[in-house]
Amino acid sequence: MNCMIKTESEIKKMRKSGKLTAEVLEMIGKYLQPDINTEEINQICHDYIIYEKKATSACLGYHGFPKSICVSINDVVCHGIPNKKQILKEGDIVNIDISIVKNNYYTDASKMFFIGNTSILSKRLCKVARESLYKSLQFIKPGIKLYKIGEIIQNYVESNHFSVVKEYCGHGIGRTFHEKPHVLHYKNKENDIILKKGMIFTIEPMINAGKPEVKCMEDGWTIKTKDGSLSAQYEHTILVTDNGCDVLTWQKDEEIKEKIVNIN
Template identity: 85%
Template sequence: MSFIIKTESEIKKMRKSGKLTAEVLEMIEKYLQPNISTEEINQICHDYIVYEKKAISACLGYHGFPKSICISINDVVCHGIPNKGQMLKEGDIVNIDVSIIKNNYHGDASKMFCIGKTSILSKRLCAVAQESLYRSLKLIKPGIKLYKIGEIIQNYVEGNNFSVVKEYCGHGIGRNFHEEPHVLHYKNKENNIILKKGMIFTVEPMINAGNAQVRCMKDGWTIKTKDRSLSAQYEHTILVTEYGCDILTWQKNETISEKLINNN
């Protein structure tokens, strides 16, 4: 496995793609209310990406995926397919995963949204998922081994009595949607690539309220928790800098800085 170190001009394009990805997630929030269909949410995001931002959805047609974004509700872990018959309901937790291409370079991010009044468990699961991502990002800098990202996520999540999905992981990203290497969200010392300035990859932990096992639905895409427990995920595209990392998909309501300086 090897990372592609990005050039300055590539980094500039990736910053643009990341910003556009973040803007889609910022834009869609006001529409997320009970009784909107996931198909309508998909259409709003598609039109915004294509007509407002003059970009391309990376999801649409990727290995045959039929929609422009992924929408994963409650016990859906990832890759939920928007459809006309699926409506958001009061109390749902929803992950929206957006990947775009601008000037041939990709951005990729996802976040959780609470629909109306949600349960204490739902709120806590989302908070732990986000905090596990934030803790891992604060660790990143040149010289650390890649497995440390997964180690800090797993320790924090399991310390809160939740579980980490192991079948899906973060990935290098650039001209290609998925590049090497795999960024695992659990500790695996074989994942010992040393981080270097100019690497760009996603970190995207998927956290289950019950056990970590998942199952794939008949559509070949939708992944659900095997025990039907709730699942939550947050994802950012990040750039390793000389001082730590920059969050290329940072959004305005984040409780973490866009530029992280790691002096450890």
């Protein structure tokens, strides 16, 4: 358990890393237009991370991943590999997933972007994905059990007639990219770790417009919905505080506060 609790010094470093991760997502939005290819998006982010922010991409080279960011379009659930042949078009929905290492500490965040005019379904799916994450944050505080996060997300997503991907989860994060605990986005009472002040982990629900099943493509990375339905994901790196949580990867367009108080 103690390895999951970050010291004040570690938290300070992760706040810095989280701010940089958020700034990459804030920066890239203006470039996401029809006719740009995903390799160009990758290069813009890579250069910004390396040269502007003096940081490192956690994705590049991770278990052999070949690019600096993940770009997942429409029915791609996660881990989309940028390439020159993949061109954004009007109506697409796109997840950009950014993971930064700064001063040897990792943070991780992703968000959805609309390319031009998107369908009502696309907008609703993305809205529910974001709101499911937001709703879970309203319950985080010391003393609650970790499975409560997944229970809240699953209940909200399924009440809106969408489905939760179960194969992938949030995770502890700090000096390494993926640490304990596993943060499931569905209810599992075996996931009964009690939250304590100083824990830092990601919450990153992936939700599908159709069924929850997914498949891995031949590249060994790209995950798609099995039924070809749309998928959406939002992710933040979260710090458990005395009375709630801080969103370490908070961005300027959020509809939540950066510091959330959940103890009356």
